Amino acid sequence: MAKSNKPIFWGLFAAGGTVTAFVTPALVLVTLFAAMRFNMDMFTYESIHAFAGWWLGKLIIFGVILVSLWHAAHRLRVTVHDFGVRADKQVAIIVYSLAGLGTLLTLVYLLRI
Amino acid sequence: MSSKPYVREVSKTTWFMSQPRYKRYMAREVTCIFIFAYTFLLIVALARLAEGQEAFEAFVQALGSPLGVLFNVVVLIATIYHSMSWFNVTPQAMPIQRGEEFVPGNIIVGAHYGAWAVVSLIILFWGM
Secondary structure: OOOOOHHHHHHHHHHHHHHHHHHHHHHHHHHHHHHOOOOOOOOOHHHHHHHHHOHHHHHHHHHHHHHHHHHHHHHHHHHHHHOOOOOHHHHHHHHHHHHHHHHHHHHHHHHHO | OOOOOOOOOOOOOOHHHHOHHHHHHHHHHHHHHHHHHHHHHHHHHHHHHHHOHHHHHHHHHHHOOHHHHHHHHHHHHHHHHHHHHHHHOHHHHOOOEEOOEEOOHHHHHHHHHHHHHHHHHHHHHHHO
């Protein structure tokens, strides 16, 4: 049987779609409230640093960013095709490289906290 | 009889404008651009967090600029649209069978909306 990398990308895509659907709107609300100085006790350095310094917090942050990136990258690849760009290979290389870079950076920053 | 095949000219770039359901499909697909961009914003936040308190607070300050607020608002609308479109198709994406019958679609969708509300409240309280 021919081997395919499809299940891996498809799995990340499905997990990412579900995670972003549940989590992202509320996350954006938090950063929006923080940006608007809605509540000065919100999204403070101390609280976020404490969460990101906790091993489970690191794992949650890494998981959310990982699947969001790969979900969006996969979907972006399809969307670019839908807008009439017929260069799937190049597009795939660009979007998956960005997702890979983002994953790597997330890992590096999390380990520094 | 003509041997010439019937070929309809379909635009590669504006094909989705012809039908409302295609437009809705594209609207949902386009939300991924905002999710992608927002995820990189989160990565920048992590980078500033790793740099220290001063860098992180400068980042939050910059986020409060009109452009930062506008970006968050646009992303919020896009992600809510993505979530609703994602949950609305769950009965088709993962039908649940109980014996002979399938669980009605509105129960599956409703359960997802309920869970969404709980998760969102937890995140908001965590952020507070």
